[in-house]
Amino acid sequence: MSDSDIIATPPHEPEAVHAEDRIHDEEDRLLPAFVREVLDAVADGDDEAARELVAELHPADIADLIELAPGDERGDLIEALAGIVDADVYAELNEYVREDVIDEMEPQQVADLAAQLDTDDAVALIEDLEQDEQLAVLRAMEPDDRAAVEEALTYGEETAGRLMQRDLIAVPEHWKVGQVIDYLRSSDELATDFWEVFVVSPNHHPVGTCKLSTILRSPRSTLVSEIMARKQTLIPVDLDQEEVALKFQKYALISAAVVDSSGRLVGMITVDDIVHIIQEEAGEDVLLLSGAGEGDINEPLVDTYKARVRWLAANLLTALVASMVISQFENAIERMAVLAALMPIVAGVGGNAGTQTLAVTVRAIATNQLTGSNHWRAVWREIRVAMMNGLTIAVLIGIGVTLVLGSGTLGTVIALAMLTNIVVAGLAGVLVPLGLEKAGADPAVASSVFVTMVTDSMGFLVFLGLATAAGL
Known part of the structure; x- marks a missing residue:
C-alpha cells in the first residue's frame, strides 16, 4: 500500500464538508439561507424535509434556529421538528424565547421536559413561570424530581444553590x-x-x-x-x-x-455551567454601565423601555447640573462666543477619560483584582495615569488653540482646564465605583451617571472660571 493510499480522503468527506459549509459560516453561525430553507419547508408543510435538514445539528444549533425564526413561526417550527426538539434543546434556548415557548405548553409537557434535565436546567426551565403555572408543573412531576426542583427554588436567584446539580457520586x-x-x-x-x-x-x-x-x-x-x-x-x-x-x-x-x-x-x-455564567457576567457589567438593561434582543419591548428610560432620566438630571454651572458664566460667554465652542471639548475629553478609568475599575472590582488591600494603590496609579494623559492633551489643545485663534491666554486657559478635568475624571472614575461598592451598591449600575456629572460640571466650571479670571 502506498503512502498516498494511506492519506487518501474518503469519498464521502468532501460532501460532508460541503453540507457543513451550507449550514454554518466561518464563525459557526447558522447561515440565513439555511434558516430560510428550513422555515420554507415548514411553511410548505414538508415536515420531513425540515427534519432531514436539522437532523444532524447540535442541540445548541437547533436552539439558535428557533431563536432566529420570527416569533409567529416558532410554534410551527417546533411542531414540525417533533422528536428532534428535545429537553437538551430547551436547555440551550434563550430565556425569553424559552419562556414564550413554555407558555404555550401544557403543565405535563413541561414536567416531562424537566424530568429529562439536570436539576439546574430544570429549575431554569420553570423558575420564570407564573406562580400558578409553576405549581401546576410541579404537581405534574415525579415526587423525587419535584422535591429536587422545589429545594433549588428555595435558594436565591444567581446563587450556587440554583446553579448546582444534585446528581453526583x-x-x-x-x-x-x-x-x-x-x-x-x-x-x-x-x-x-x-x-x-x-x-x-x-x-x-x-x-x-x-x-x-x-x-x-x-x-x-x-x-x-x-x-x-x-x-x-x-x-x-x-x-x-x-x-x-x-x-x-x-x-x-x-x-x-x-x-x-x-x-x-x-x-x-x-x-460547563460556569462557562455560561462567565459569559453572562462579562457582558452584564458593560450593559449596566451603558444603561441598556439586560441588552437581550429577545427581551420584551416594555422591559427594555423601562430599563433604558430610567437611565436616560437620570442622565437628564445630571445634565441639568452641568447647565446650571454654565448659566453662572453667561456674561463671559457673551463677551467671547468662542468659549461656547471650546467648553464641550473640555467636558467631552474629560468624560472619555473618566469612562476609561471607570471601565477598568469596575472590571477590577468584578474580578476581585481590586480589594480593600490595594485600593489606595489603585487610586494613586490612576492619579499618575491621569496626570500623564492630562499633560499630553493639555499641551496639544493649548498649542492648537493658540495657533488657530491667536490667543496665548485662551490657549493657556483651556490647557489648564483640560489638565484639571482629566485628573478629576481619573479620580472620579476610580473613587465613585469604590464608594458605591463600599455602600453596598453595584458599581456597574450607577457609576457612569455620577462620573459623567462630575466630568461635565467640573469641565465647565474650571474652563469658564479660569476664562473669567483671565478677563476673557
Missing part, C-alpha cells in the same frame, strides 16, 4: 477502588456525567475528591483514602454565581462540591 473513604468501580456499574440511576468522585465522612461532609483517571489507574485493592486529594474548593450553597465563576477561574476547577450551612455535601457544580 459520593463514596466513603474506607472503600477500596474495586468497590467504587463496582458501585459505579451497579445502577443506571447513578449520575452519568462527572469527572471526579467526592469522598465523604459518615455525616456526609466532603473530606476529599478522586479524579476518575486516578481511580481507573489504581489497583482494585487500593483504599480511596490513600489516593484521594484532601484539599478541595468547597462552594457555599448561597454563594453568588459570579463568585463561583471566579473560584473556578482562579483554581482551574472542572467541578466542585457545594455544601450547605452545616457543611454537608448537597450538590456539585461543573465547568
Whole structure:
C-alpha cells in the first residue's frame, strides 16, 4: 500500500464538508439561507424535509434556529421538528424565547421536559413561570424530581444553590477502588456525567475528591483514602454565581462540591455551567454601565423601555447640573462666543477619560483584582495615569488653540482646564465605583451617571472660571 493510499480522503468527506459549509459560516453561525430553507419547508408543510435538514445539528444549533425564526413561526417550527426538539434543546434556548415557548405548553409537557434535565436546567426551565403555572408543573412531576426542583427554588436567584446539580457520586473513604468501580456499574440511576468522585465522612461532609483517571489507574485493592486529594474548593450553597465563576477561574476547577450551612455535601457544580455564567457576567457589567438593561434582543419591548428610560432620566438630571454651572458664566460667554465652542471639548475629553478609568475599575472590582488591600494603590496609579494623559492633551489643545485663534491666554486657559478635568475624571472614575461598592451598591449600575456629572460640571466650571479670571 502506498503512502498516498494511506492519506487518501474518503469519498464521502468532501460532501460532508460541503453540507457543513451550507449550514454554518466561518464563525459557526447558522447561515440565513439555511434558516430560510428550513422555515420554507415548514411553511410548505414538508415536515420531513425540515427534519432531514436539522437532523444532524447540535442541540445548541437547533436552539439558535428557533431563536432566529420570527416569533409567529416558532410554534410551527417546533411542531414540525417533533422528536428532534428535545429537553437538551430547551436547555440551550434563550430565556425569553424559552419562556414564550413554555407558555404555550401544557403543565405535563413541561414536567416531562424537566424530568429529562439536570436539576439546574430544570429549575431554569420553570423558575420564570407564573406562580400558578409553576405549581401546576410541579404537581405534574415525579415526587423525587419535584422535591429536587422545589429545594433549588428555595435558594436565591444567581446563587450556587440554583446553579448546582444534585446528581453526583459520593463514596466513603474506607472503600477500596474495586468497590467504587463496582458501585459505579451497579445502577443506571447513578449520575452519568462527572469527572471526579467526592469522598465523604459518615455525616456526609466532603473530606476529599478522586479524579476518575486516578481511580481507573489504581489497583482494585487500593483504599480511596490513600489516593484521594484532601484539599478541595468547597462552594457555599448561597454563594453568588459570579463568585463561583471566579473560584473556578482562579483554581482551574472542572467541578466542585457545594455544601450547605452545616457543611454537608448537597450538590456539585461543573465547568460547563460556569462557562455560561462567565459569559453572562462579562457582558452584564458593560450593559449596566451603558444603561441598556439586560441588552437581550429577545427581551420584551416594555422591559427594555423601562430599563433604558430610567437611565436616560437620570442622565437628564445630571445634565441639568452641568447647565446650571454654565448659566453662572453667561456674561463671559457673551463677551467671547468662542468659549461656547471650546467648553464641550473640555467636558467631552474629560468624560472619555473618566469612562476609561471607570471601565477598568469596575472590571477590577468584578474580578476581585481590586480589594480593600490595594485600593489606595489603585487610586494613586490612576492619579499618575491621569496626570500623564492630562499633560499630553493639555499641551496639544493649548498649542492648537493658540495657533488657530491667536490667543496665548485662551490657549493657556483651556490647557489648564483640560489638565484639571482629566485628573478629576481619573479620580472620579476610580473613587465613585469604590464608594458605591463600599455602600453596598453595584458599581456597574450607577457609576457612569455620577462620573459623567462630575466630568461635565467640573469641565465647565474650571474652563469658564479660569476664562473669567483671565478677563476673557
